[in-house]
Amino acid sequence: MYHVTGTKFFMDNDRSTENQIRIAFRVGLLTLASIFFITMSSGIRNNYGIMLNSIIRYTGIRLASVSLIFAVGQFVYGLVQPIFGIVAARKGNRYALVCGVFITAAGLLLTPFSSSMLPLMLCMGIILPTGVGILSYGIIIGTITPKIPSAIVLTISGIVNASIGLGNIIMSPIVNSLITAGGLRFGMHMLAFPVIISLPVAFFLGKNEKPDASQPAAAALKPLDIRALFGKALKSRTYRHLMIGFFTCGFHMALIFNHLPAQFEAHGFSSESAAYAFSIFGVLTVIGSILSGSLCNKFKIKNVLGFFYGLRPLTILIFLIVPKTLVTLTVFTAFLGFSGAPTVPAVSGIINKKFGAASISMLYGLVFVVHQIGGFFSAWLGGLYFDFAGSYTAIWIASLTLGALASTVSFLIRESK
Numbered sequence: 001m002y003h004v005t006g007t008k009f010f011m012d013n014d015r016s017t018e019n020q021i022r023i024a025f026r027v028g029l030l031t032l033a034s035i036f037f038i039t040m041s042s043g044i045r046n047n048y049g050i051m052l053n054s055i056i057r058y059t060g061i062r063l064a065s066v067s068l069i070f071a072v073g074q075f076v077y078g079l080v081q082p083i084f085g086i087v088a089a090r091k092g093n094r095y096a097l098v099c100g101v102f103i104t105a106a107g108l109l110l111t112p113f114s115s116s117m118l119p120l121m122l123c124m125g126i127i128l129p130t131g132v133g134i135l136s137y138g139i140i141i142g143t144i145t146p147k148i149p150s151a152i153v154l155t156i157s158g159i160v161n162a163s164i165g166l167g168n169i170i171m172s173p174i175v176n177s178l179i180t181a182g183g184l185r186f187g188m189h190m191l192a193f194p195v196i197i198s199l200p201v202a203f204f205l206g207k208n209e210k211p212d213a214s215q216p217a218a219a220a221l222k223p224l225d226i227r228a229l230f231g232k233a234l235k236s237r238t239y240r241h242l243m244i245g246f247f248t249c250g251f252h253m254a255l256i257f258n259h260l261p262a263q264f265e266a267h268g269f270s271s272e273s274a275a276y277a278f279s280i281f282g283v284l285t286v287i288g289s290i291l292s293g294s295l296c297n298k299f300k301i302k303n304v305l306g307f308f309y310g311l312r313p314l315t316i317l318i319f320l321i322v323p324k325t326l327v328t329l330t331v332f333t334a335f336l337g338f339s340g341a342p343t344v345p346a347v348s349g350i351i352n353k354k355f356g357a358a359s360i361s362m363l364y365g366l367v368f369v370v371h372q373i374g375g376f377f378s379a380w381l382g383g384l385y386f387d388f389a390g391s392y393t394a395i396w397i398a399s400l401t402l403g404a405l406a407s408t409v410s411f412l413i414r415e416s417k
Contacts, residue, residue: 023149030144031156033205037097038163040194041104041135043171044128045077046164049261050176050275051184055124058184059115063262067383069117070258071376072125074250078372080133081365085142086226089362093143094206096134101199104131108192112185131195137161138364141348143205145360153352154301158293158345165285165337168278176275226362229355233363238354241409242347243370245309248402249343250374252312255392255399256281256336259382263392267324277330281337292342296349305346306410311339312403316396350415374402 048070055066088096107128114120141157148156178187233239261274288308295304319332351363382395 027148027152027156030147030205031159033201034140034144034160035163035166036201037135037140037198037205038137038160039166039170040198041100041132041167042164043167043175044104044108044191044195045132046167046257047172047175047278048073048124049256049258050172050271050278051179051187052258052262053265053271054179054184054187055120058112059120061117061120062387063383064387065117066120067258068380069121069125070254070383071380072121073129074254074258074372074375074379075369076126076372077129077133077136078250078365078369078375080130081136081138081368082362083365084134084139085362085365088139088142089226092206093139094203096139097143097202097206098199100131100134100139101195101202102131103127104135105192105195107131108188108195112188136368137164137344138348138360138368140205142360142362142364145352154296154345154349155293157348158290158296158342161293161341161344162286162289164341164344165282165287165289168282168285168337170282172275172278172282176271180271229359229362230366233355233359233366236354238350238413238415239363239367241413242350242367244409245305245343245406246347246367246371247374248399248406249309249340250371250376251378251402252374252399253340254372254375255378255382255395256333256340258379259386259392259395260333260336262386264329266386266390266392267329269326269329273326273330277333280330280334284334284337285341288338288340288342289345293345296346300415301346301349301353302410302413302415305343305350305413306407308339308343308346309403309410310407311335313400313407315339316400316403320393320396320400350413353415 052063052066052070055061056063059066084096084099087099107123107130111120111123111128114123137160141160144156144160145153175187175191178190181187182190261271261278264274264277265271292304292308295307315332315335319328322328347367348360348364351360351367355363378395378399382392385395386392
């Protein structure tokens with residue numbers, strides 16, 4: 001009897017170890033696939049600023065008009081996320097991701113044929129932002145969260161979000177080099193290549209799997225529950241505070257991605273300097289995002305969110321005071337990276353905690369619409385004001401003020417730990 005019991009114990013132990021290895025392998029593959037998509041999509045979207053002067057030279061369109069196209073793209077990028085969150089809930093994550101791959105590739109291939117305002121608006125203001133919006137953090141993290149153990153969701157979300165930084169580290173120098181070497185058409189067509197070959201990754205990532213048992217809300221939402229979910233969220237003070245914070249976040253981030261490279265050139269530095277500064281921006285984004293995911297596991301998530309928001313106005317204030325040298329611009333860019341994208345794991349963590357894993361794609365998508373409304377204003381007004389005054393100072397002051405507001409409302413969120 002003892003022998004049988006002992007054998008059963010070791011067999012159970014072996015099964016437990018085998019199960020842990022299987023789970024770790026699955027989580028690792030899901031994380032790597034997510035990193036690939038976020039690196040690729042953010043690397044395209046976050047380098048509009050590096051493409052800016054090339055687009056102006058190629059099309060002959062004024063800065064203020066291109067800024068308006070970028071601003072529309074900011075709004076579209078946010079708008080498609082809750083829409084395709086609903087599509088993913090009804091038709092499956094795989095369907096949504098495959099749509100994202102084809103639409104992104106189409107945007108990249110068609111943009112260089114745009115020689116006037118209307119086709120450029122269609123390609124860079126609508127098609128391309130739609131594609132990269134589908135392949136963005138909200139839908140990706142909503143795809144994998146129900147499939148991984150709840151104990152490591154925040155850590156994994158921090159790691160996945162860190163790949164936004166990889167998009168800058170890897171893609172910024174590549175985008176600048178491609179455009180410098182072969183022009184806008186060559187550069188954008190080369191960027192379409194990794195998008196096209198990502199199709200098998202979309203099929204893998206969107207594969208239907210049994211939700212992890214540790215996820216209390218892992219079951220898919222029924223279509224009839226969607227309207228009730230949005231209504232419940234909009235009545236929540238926590239969710240409204242997230243929306244206020246993300247509006248200011250969008251204003252801040254769009255100003256960085258669309259106009260900071262031009263600010264380097266306005267101070268007499270080359271596009272290569274801006275590209276490598278954005279690589280450093282990416283390194284600090286990786287560090288900040290991983291740190292954010294780790295801190296969210298140890299402290300109240302709202303306090304982590306308020307901390308990172310609060311770093312932004314402090315960074316801008318120092319930047320406005322110091323002389324504008326290549327060193328100060330690069331350090332400024334680096335600190336913007338450290339305090340920028342790391343707010344994302346905290347926001348998705350609060351949504352997951354309050355509304356459940358199955359709601360992330362839709363509710364994060366909706367709050368990201370507000371993020372992109374903020375992005376619309378800074379992307380457009382940044383170029384408009386620079387054309388008028390030859391400076392971005394007033395826009396940075398507006399970002400400083402909004403950053404302080406975001407930090408304040410984040411600390412006011414009611415969160416039970």
